[in-house]
Amino acid sequence: DVLSDLKKYYYSSWKYETGGILLGKFNKENKVIEIAEVYELKSNLFSRILYRRNAKKAQKIINKRWRQTAGVINYVGEWHTHPGMQAIPSTTDLNSLSEISLKVKDSLPGTLLLIVGEAEKINLVVQCGNAFKMQLITEDESEEE
Numbered sequence: 001d002v003l004s005d006l007k008k009y010y011y012s013s014w015k016y017e018t019g020g021i022l023l024g025k026f027n028k029e030n031k032v033i034e035i036a037e038v039y040e041l042k043s044n045l046f047s048r049i050l051y052r053r054n055a056k057k058a059q060k061i062i063n064k065r066w067r068q069t070a071g072v073i074n075y076v077g078e079w080h081t082h083p084g085m086q087a088i089p090s091t092t093d094l095n096s097l098s099e100i101s102l103k104v105k106d107s108l109p110g111t112l113l114l115i116v117g118e119a120e121k122i123n124l125v126v127q128c129g130n131a132f133k134m135q136l137i138t139e140d141e142s143e144e145e
Contacts, residue, residue: 017080020038
């Protein structure tokens, strides 16, 4: 499942930030974004406090999955880790989310960012227009859905 995959990526790269893209479905009727797939995108530009994903590689995966699913699965957001730190978005994280949100605003009502931090904490950040909403995700909440 999505949370297990994110935790696995966190522990496999515990010294350095890693990240990738979230693919899923958007239900226009209910205005619900469902994360279906998580992809890790290794980067040549990373450190303990920096991760920049490969945009070309990400777009190839997005295009491939979109074609394979006849447009059902598409890009819904980003994820990355904060090794040894809290799962709180930095100013850089929020600025990047704003930039991405502007690019996809015609196809998505909001853009998701999942941050995996210490103690297996995962923070969901949603940007919709100029507003941000943050919610710490727990195992109990994810099992209910």
